[in-house]
Amino acid sequence: MSFSKESVRETLKDDFVCTHSSIEGDRSAGHSLKHRPQDTPGLCGRGAGRQNVQTVFLTPNNEIFHVVTGFLDGDDLLEETRFAKRVFRELGRRPKQAAAMVVALHTQRLRDLGFDMKEIQAPENMMSEMLATSFSPEDLGMQFGRKTSGIGSKNDNMFQQMNRQRILKDHRFVMNNPLLEGAAFDAAPQELVGRHSSFFGSAGGPQTEFIQQMNQRMQGR
Structure with missing residues (x-):
């Protein structure tokens, strides 16, 4: 999956210091369906599990300058690291204008x-929030219509609109909270x-076990 891609x-080895934290017991985290260690990785759409997985890019001073929520395949993760490196370079060149x-x-x-x-400038509303946070069949790798780097366009179907709103919400979070301290994000x-x-x-x-787990989650067990 993501980390099996050599590039x-x-x-990550050459340009980043990588860390991770456990979400076990975290009330803000979602649920995860169980898989045995020997199971073959299944299909998964961009942005799935955004409550469980956040890729957060921070400066050495623990300030957030980019964040991506949910699952990313190898190509998407590589693209996000390229953007993060570009932002970090510019911050080093213009430290006094870093937030701007x-x-x-x-x-x-x-x-x-x-x-x-x-x-980009439109205020968030109930519909955009619903699209950004709703569960989509594409979260399970089920594709509907064309895929454009997992992003889609304004004219795509509802499921691609979910991807667009998730991406927009991620960028807006950083734009509304430029260089937010990592501890502040962890707290809320x-x-x-x-x-x-x-x-x-x-x-x-x-599939039988998968469907049973989905039914249990939907019933709140």
Whole structure:
């Protein structure tokens, strides 16, 4: 999956200091479907499990300058690391304008991904929040219509719109909180991932067991 891609491992080894934290017992985290260690990895869509998985890029001073929620395949993860390296380089060149640079670079990134300024500047509403936080069949690798680097366009179907809103929400979080201290994010991640309870899984395990687990989660067991 993501870390099996050699170019991903190389860039993480050469350019980043990688850490992780356990979400066990974290009330802001969602649920995960069980898989045996020997199970073959299943299909999984971009952004799945955004309450369980957040890729957070921080400066050496523990300030957040980029964040991506949910699952990323190897290609998407590599693309996000490239953007993160670009932002970090610019912060080093213009330290006095660091916060403004974060906002400007994330705005340009959204423009490059096909978002227009009306979308970027529009206030969040109930519909955009629902699209960003709802569970999509594409979270289980089920594709509906064309896929454009996991992003899609304004004219795509509802499931691709979910991907777009998740990406927009991630960038907006950093734009609204440029260089937020990592400890502040750890204390209150709900602004980014929401307050509902989601679950995360892939369609690679035994189907009977998979369906049983999904039913249990939907029933709140």
